[in-house]
Amino acid sequence: MTLLILDLAGIFFFAVSGSLLAARRNFDIVGSLLLGSLAGLGGGVARDLIISQGVPQAFTDPLYLLPPVLAALLVFLHVLGVQRYRRALLVFDAAGLALFCVTGTLTALAAGLHPVSSALLGVATAVGGGLLRDVVANEVPQLFNPRGVYAVPAMLGAGLVSLFHVLGVFNPVVGTAVAVLVFTLRVLSLRYGWRIPLAGRTTGAGSLDS
Template sequence: MLHELFTPSVQHWLDIVGIFVFAISGALLAVRKNFDVFGIAVFAEVTALGGGLFRDMVIGAIPPAAFTDLGYFLTPLLAAALVFFLHPEVERIQGAVNVFDAAGLGLFCVTGTTKAYEHGLGLTASAVMGLATAVGGGVLRDVLANEVPSLVRWDRDLYAVPAIIGATLVVLCIKFDMLNAGTSAVAAFIAVVLRLLAMRYGWRAPRAWNRRSRAASTDE
């Protein structure tokens, strides 16, 4: 199904763009943590490829695309080198990086869902794999940095919810035989817009009803 939505070359470059912007975010966190050049490269690779690796191992797409396409592996290293030498400049355009990160989130929740469905998973499981593809790298990045993953922190803007909505729209399109390049683009666009609005207006997921904890954040 996925190969019918986009040509292989278009799909490849969409993946590369998503990988690059996720790698930038991972490398920037490594710089903030004062890690060395190897740490910067590791964080770039893990953030960019972690979600896709997890998805491919679960669905049985072995060896994972990250190990069969040299471009997938080298792109995070390019992003790491860029951040290593130019991180003050990259920090100054953090707003633009966030926009591209949102675009990567929208793209990967769509492509991850469709790839999982192609490999025989049901609709619900495919949506879960779409979510994992979009956010898995960020979770691994935060765990390596010894931080509570942003995915589960109430004091961070919505991240998983836009990906869940995008993946859900994809499986609904599959269910009603409406999945094509246009509807896939709409699903990705909605996920991106929701993520951007969450960042703009500080939207957050609700905490437990009538919670009595006085903790201000998950760090406390």
């Protein structure tokens, strides 16, 4: 039950980020619902397909469809205002990232995957929905944005979940603490402009920036 609640919360946070982006891009309400659903459900669907769980939970349990509908409705009614959409989008995205790296890893561990593989799948679950959201909306994915770290906090969170599970000390309190840590690192990276090294630099006449 705890895992289900965390999963639904993560779907909601990512769905809100998708609906906020849709509002900023002047999509209609249907586009908002679809983009929110893609952001909220995309990572989990990919996870379920990878671990061969059969039909993904998003298509077998109607509960998983409620968070995207609620998110689209709240944005449509301006309960979640779009005036400061970018800040709100990034905060909701960070919350979804934090929860999904935990629930994705736990789901993989419950399916019998190796702890390392489970952590990797947890990261894929965490970044997958946001990646799909940004690509469909023709935005530079947050995953590849050098301003602020994105995948690194998810890697840390998923790794800690696997480690604590192997040590036999994982519980809901520990899981919540890991999610809070991931969320905090993501938000701080945006606040202070933390970066990781670029893949490479080009200089001189051959530079793409010249």
